[in-house]
Amino acid sequence: MGKGVVPYVWNNLFDLDLGNRLANAGYPVVLCNVSNFYFDMAYNNDPQEPGLYWAGYVDTRNNWAFAPFDMFKTTYKTSMGKPLNFAGLEHMKPEARKNVRGVEAQLWSETVKGREMAEYDILPKLLGFSESAWAPERPWETIENKQAREKSMAVGWNVFANTLAQKDLPRLATINGGYNYRLPKPGAIMEQGMLKANVELPGLAIRYTTDGSEPNVQSPLYKNPVKVKGTVKLKSFDASGRSSRSAVVVAP
Numbered sequence: 001m002g003k004g005v006v007p008y009v010w011n012n013l014f015d016l017d018l019g020n021r022l023a024n025a026g027y028p029v030v031l032c033n034v035s036n037f038y039f040d041m042a043y044n045n046d047p048q049e050p051g052l053y054w055a056g057y058v059d060t061r062n063n064w065a066f067a068p069f070d071m072f073k074t075t076y077k078t079s080m081g082k083p084l085n086f087a088g089l090e091h092m093k094p095e096a097r098k099n100v101r102g103v104e105a106q107l108w109s110e111t112v113k114g115r116e117m118a119e120y121d122i123l124p125k126l127l128g129f130s131e132s133a134w135a136p137e138r139p140w141e142t143i144e145n146k147q148a149r150e151k152s153m154a155v156g157w158n159v160f161a162n163t164l165a166q167k168d169l170p171r172l173a174t175i176n177g178g179y180n181y182r183l184p185k186p187g188a189i190m191e192q193g194m195l196k197a198n199v200e201l202p203g204l205a206i207r208y209t210t211d212g213s214e215p216n217v218q219s220p221l222y223k224n225p226v227k228v229k230g231t232v233k234l235k236s237f238d239a240s241g242r243s244s245r246s247a248v249v250v251a252p
Contacts, residue, residue, distance in 0.1 A: 020096075036062050038055060038106055064128035115180075158202070165201035165202060166239065183238060206236055
């Protein structure tokens with residue numbers, strides 16, 4: 001410490017308070033937590049979703065939901081989904097906050113096969129990360145009560161997710177010739193002959209087909225549960241006409 005050493009702390013799942021301990025000891029640290037900022041982790045556990053999962057799954061909400069000075073407020077589970085226990089761990093002292101040089105996101109590229117895959121891994125995760133890295137401290141970051149904090153986070157996420165889906169993603173379709181950003185595919189189930197579907201980002205349209213073809217911008221728009229038969233394919237679409245991968249559900 002004091003010799004120009006700057007630790008970049010990625011390990012917040014196997015050594016939970018390492019970043020806090022180093023900052024408290026006087027080291028200048030950069031926080032690059034694997035649970036929030038590793039862009040090579042898959043968005044979710046869909047077998048067709050590219051990416052790794054040794055540290056769990058990292059989506060845009062994980063990038064957005066990070067309190068740099070108190071990660072215990074936002075990281076509740078291990079990479080395997082088990083609850084984390086913070087008892088006896090060091091919290092970052094107020095006087096140690098000056099030792100946080102910043103936060104960093106990583107895309108480890110040994111499994112990335114070209115520009116399109118890199119852009120898919122990075123976008124829209126980079127937009128969630130930027131809120132944690134560059135935006136003013138958000139109200140929920142300093143709320144100690146978990147129930148009140150999660151309520152505040154839900155309000156903030158709703159604003160961010162709507163802005164992302166309705167404004168920012170369609171813009172990414174055109175700037176610099178367009179980027180290969182990821183749109184989440186719909187979730188769908190059949191219940192008593194009725195198709196029920198949703199999608200994780202508000203403002204995206206869900207379109208579906210029942211004849212085996214891939215949905216396009218002219219396909220029927222899903223608004224409410226609808227009676228269908230056969231193999232149903234669904235995609236989410238943004239305002240630019242870009243679409244997600246297909247979700248498939250079979251009606252009995």
